Each structure stands twice: as C-alpha cells, then as structure tokens.
Amino acid sequence: MSNGYPFDKVLQIKLLALLARHPRRVLGIINPKYFTAGQYTEIAQIVQELYDKYLPKNPDFRLDYDSLKAVVLAKKTDDDERKHLKQLLKEMYDLHCRNSHTLIDEARKFLRTERMHEVLIQAERQLANGNGDSPDKAFEIVKKAYESLPLNGANAETSIRELRDSLQKQMDKPPREVEWDVPGFFPMRATILFAGRKGEGKSYLLQALGKASREGSELVKGLPVTKRRFLYLVREGAQELYDQRFRELEFDYRKQSKKFQLWGPWMEPMPPKILETGAPYREWAKEFAPCAIAIDGLRRFFDGDENSSEVMDPVGQELTSWTRGASVYIAHHRGRSKSVESRGSTAIEDCVSVQYVVEARRQGRRISKIEVRCVKNWYGEEKTLLLEPHWDDGKFWFTGGEDTEAEDRWARDKEKVLSRTSVTEWRSRTAILEDLEGEIGRDRVIEILDSESGHNGKLRARRSSKPGAPFEYRRVRKGEAGSSADSEEEE
Numbered sequence: 001m002s003n004g005y006p007f008d009k010v011l012q013i014k015l016l017a018l019l020a021r022h023p024r025r026v027l028g029i030i031n032p033k034y035f036t037a038g039q040y041t042e043i044a045q046i047v048q049e050l051y052d053k054y055l056p057k058n059p060d061f062r063l064d065y066d067s068l069k070a071v072v073l074a075k076k077t078d079d080d081e082r083k084h085l086k087q088l089l090k091e092m093y094d095l096h097c098r099n100s101h102t103l104i105d106e107a108r109k110f111l112r113t114e115r116m117h118e119v120l121i122q123a124e125r126q127l128a129n130g131n132g133d134s135p136d137k138a139f140e141i142v143k144k145a146y147e148s149l150p151l152n153g154a155n156a157e158t159s160i161r162e163l164r165d166s167l168q169k170q171m172d173k174p175p176r177e178v179e180w181d182v183p184g185f186f187p188m189r190a191t192i193l194f195a196g197r198k199g200e201g202k203s204y205l206l207q208a209l210g211k212a213s214r215e216g217s218e219l220v221k222g223l224p225v226t227k228r229r230f231l232y233l234v235r236e237g238a239q240e241l242y243d244q245r246f247r248e249l250e251f252d253y254r255k256q257s258k259k260f261q262l263w264g265p266w267m268e269p270m271p272p273k274i275l276e277t278g279a280p281y282r283e284w285a286k287e288f289a290p291c292a293i294a295i296d297g298l299r300r301f302f303d304g305d306e307n308s309s310e311v312m313d314p315v316g317q318e319l320t321s322w323t324r325g326a327s328v329y330i331a332h333h334r335g336r337s338k339s340v341e342s343r344g345s346t347a348i349e350d351c352v353s354v355q356y357v358v359e360a361r362r363q364g365r366r367i368s369k370i371e372v373r374c375v376k377n378w379y380g381e382e383k384t385l386l387l388e389p390h391w392d393d394g395k396f397w398f399t400g401g402e403d404t405e406a407e408d409r410w411a412r413d414k415e416k417v418l419s420r421t422s423v424t425e426w427r428s429r430t431a432i433l434e435d436l437e438g439e440i441g442r443d444r445v446i447e448i449l450d451s452e453s454g455h456n457g458k459l460r461a462r463r464s465s466k467p468g469a470p471f472e473y474r475r476v477r478k479g480e481a482g483s484s485a486d487s488e489e490e491e
Contacts, residue, residue, distance in 0.1 A: 012040050017092045019044060020063050023051045039088060046071055061277055065093040178379050181226050181292065181327050182209075182219060184402075187379045188226065188290060191319050191328045191351060194372070195342035196358030201370040202331040203245070204389065205358065206232065206294045208398055209329065211251040213292055214260040220387065220398050228327075229291040230260045231284060235273075235300035239266040248396035274301045274318050282321055289325025298332040298348070306344030316351025353378040356385075361441065373406065410448075413440045417448045418475065421459060426472040449473060 012035055018026045020043075035041045047063060050071065054061040069089050076082045123141045179188040186192055186209075194202050212219050216227025234242070242262060246253050253262050263271045272279040274295075285293060295301055304311035322328050333343045334357065342349055349355060355376040360367045372385035386403035389396065416439070420432045429449065436445050449471075453461040459473045 013088075013092060013095060016040060016043060016047075017095045020047050020068060020092060023047075023055060023062070024059075039085060043068075043072060043085075043088070043092075058278070060279070060282075062275075065089060181213070181228075182223055184380065184383060185223070185374075185385060186327065186329075187354060188327050189323045189325070190353045190379065191323055191330065192354045192356070193330045193332055193342060193348065193352040194356050194358050195332050195334045196360075197334050200358045200360045201367060201387075201389065202358050203296055204396070204398075205370070205372065205387070206296050206329055206331055207245055207249060210260060210292075210294060211246075211249050214251075214256050220400050222401055229288045231281075231291070231293045232260070232262045232296070233271045233281075233294065233301070234262075234264045234296050235271055236265060236297075239264060245396075248391070248394060250395060271301075273303065274315055275303075282318070285322040285326035286324065290327075291325060292327040292329065293322060294329040294331075296331040298330050299343075309345045309347045312345040312347035313351075316347050320351055349376070352376070359443065369400070371403065371406070413444055414448050414452065416440060417445055418452070418458065421473050421475050423475045423477060426462070426474050429471045429473065432473070 015026075015030050015035075019030050030044070035044055047068065050063060050068075051061070069086065072085055072089065073082055076085065180186065181188050194205060196202050209219060209225065210230045210232050211217070212225035213228055213230045216225065218224050242264060246262075251260075253260050265271070274281070281293060285291060298315075299306060302311070302315045306312060319328055319330070330352070332348065342355070353376075354374070357371075357373045357375055359371045359373070361369045361371065367389055370387045370389060372387060374382040374384060376382070384403040384406040385400065386406070387398045387400040389398055416436060417432065420435050421427050429446075432449070433442055433445055449459065449461070453459040453473060458476060460476050461471050461473055463471050
C-alpha cells in the first residue's frame, strides 16, 4: 500500500457501495487490496469473488443486502464483530453515491499509479541482476505495462482512432425512417408512457392495443396497429377481472397465448419486478423482436421511493434497453396536481421518448370520452387521440380518432376560466368552479388554473393561513409579472 492513498473511510464506503451495487462500472478498477481497513478489504474480496463467479453466467446478477450479509456473516461468531459488519453493510446499501463518476476516475488514476509502482519494482529487480541484457528486459517490462494500463496515451490514441472509424462507418449508413406501431401516434421500438389517474381508461387502452396488435387490426377506424407478439404484464388484480375485460373485447387471450401472453399475479411464478435478478423481459424483447411489452402499472414493478432519481434512473435505463427489440408501453399514475403529468421522479419522464396524459371526460359517472393527449414526442408531432368507449351487451370497443380541435378547445376553455378572474380582486377557486364546472368540467378548470398560475404566470395564486383554505386567484398586470410578492406556491 502506497503512502499516497487518496481515500478516507467515507470514500472507501462509497467505493464498496459502487463495487457491490454497480459491478460493471468498477470491476477491474476497484481492487480489494486498495482498502485500508481490514473489514473493508474482506468485504471487497467477497464481493469480487462472487461477481467473478456469477457475472459471466448471468450479466444481470446483483448482490442485494440480504445475500451479501449472509455470506459475510457465515463464519463469524463474535457478536460485536457481527454487529459491526451488519452496520457497515447497511450503511453501504443506504448510501447515495453522488459524484460517482469523479470517484471512479480517482480510483482509476490511483490504480494506474499503484500498478506502475509495482512494475518499477519489477524492473528495478531485473536491473539488479546485473546481466548484459538486464536494461533491455527492464525497459521491456515497463513498456508492456505502460501500454496495457488504462488512461495511457497510446491506448487513448488507438481508442480514439477506432471510435472515429466506427462512427464514420455508422454515419455512412443510409438514414432510417421512423417505423410506427400506430401511424403518427405510437412509434415502434420506443418507450411510451400513459399517465393518468385511477379509472381514466389506461388499462382499457392497453388491452385494446394488445388485441389489435395480436390480430393486426385497428385500434379505431383508420388507425391500423402493426401485427406483432404482445406481452401484457400486471402485478395486481384478480384473474376474473382480466378474463371479464378480454371477454368484453371479444378476445380469447388463451387461444392466442403463443402470440399474446397475459402474465398476472395469480400465475406461478408471478411477473418479476423490472430490476429483479433473472427477470426475463430483456431477453424476451430480444428473442421475439419485433414485439411489444405493456406494463400495467409501473409502480408495482419496482421497489424503493418513486420520488428518488437514484431509484428511478436504473428503472428507466432498463426499460430503454428493451427497446432494441420491443415497443414498451407503460401505464403510470399522475401526480395529485393537474400540472404534474406523471407521479414521482422526473427520471421516468426523462427516459421515455413519447408521453401521453390519459384523461376521461364524464357525463355523470359514465365515461363519455377518453382524451389521450401527447405532451412529449421525440419522433413527430404531438397529437391527441379522442376515444369514445362503447359497452353493449357485455361487449366493449372504441371509436374516435385524432382530436384536431384539442388546442382550440383548450384555448376556448382557458379564456372562459380567465374571464372569471379580475386584475385587482381575488377570486376563490370555489367560486370559479361553481361558475364553470357544469360547462367545461371540474378537472378541466383545476388543470387550467394550475397551469396558468405561478410566479411568472398569467394568474397569481394565494392561500390564506387557515389550514385547508381554498386558493384564490387574480390576473397579473404586465408590470408585476416578474414579481412574486403576493404569490405563494401551490402544493
């Protein structure tokens, strides 16, 4: 161990956490002998041995807290030592490894220094032999080591040249046109998110899409769906519910099981979570490409805090990896505020390439129409579908199509809401709702109020100090648009 070791114990724990949780990024860079504390070295050795054994057979293999704890404590009998190791392991798995790229770069530089130090010792021993060819052999030892080390100039030059040539070959390939599952709406081999509250029609949309995908029929008249294998994944609900749903769609998924697979929680095994060791989804997407995978709904398919980007980033990356062979359809809940288009961390929104907001319009309790409004599309125009559900004699189907009037209708509704406010006087949300909810709907009014209010918005919103008091609004004069003196943030 060199005296210039750059990592204190806090950084060493971060290195251990990276080694245990992200082996692909650090194996070969973080070496057990580079830890100063005995228990750190022991844990690092165990982790490296386990990954050396299992990763070649299963590239997705990961050590969780319980598995690693069982191995580390297997031969420990001292209670104090066991307690200390448990605490250390828990700290490792609870740790948020921020700035991990910087930490890995420092570890790589230190590894390079240590290796060169060892090589120089070998060369020095060769020179000490005093043979006539000793200087040449010593030089050869150093030269070979230098060429094989990471971050050296020769390798970097070669890598850059190879990268340049590879990129040039790819740039010379003819451009590819966008392929569509549903022309203009759902691209092939993309991640497509449907966000909406409970009971808005997300599941019916996915099920109808699955039926049309299997049969190569139309979602609605004029919107053909490309025929392909379809895997429909759910982790909640009873089998009877889904049997009833597909009967309503006049689709016997059991007879279509070679091309349409419903995988639910009543089956054995039940669908594994997205990041679970041995989850077959990526392999399924690759084997049956081109195909489609639908997740209904996303929250049931991962562990941890959905508001944490560190939890959601790996989920998003895994979903993106499926798109090499599959179109990935995801049903997810919206946030409580109408201005929040999907619940939880924005990491999921960042990873999807197409995003829709699904919102039901009701006449009384009955859903009269389902608006599927595009809010993000990397592949083309942000269009809106307006679907009308029909139930007749136990059968269900959609009619409708592209909603060409959506933007005009939004502008008209927004003008109606703004007309109920004043430049000088505050108006309560309750009063505005009473005026307009019968005409354009309560949810629509709230969505417009939320989207139009804010520090630099066209409305100023405030809430009195009394808990649970309703918001009040007034329009903002041009001169005070940049001022936030009277405004308060909404929940």
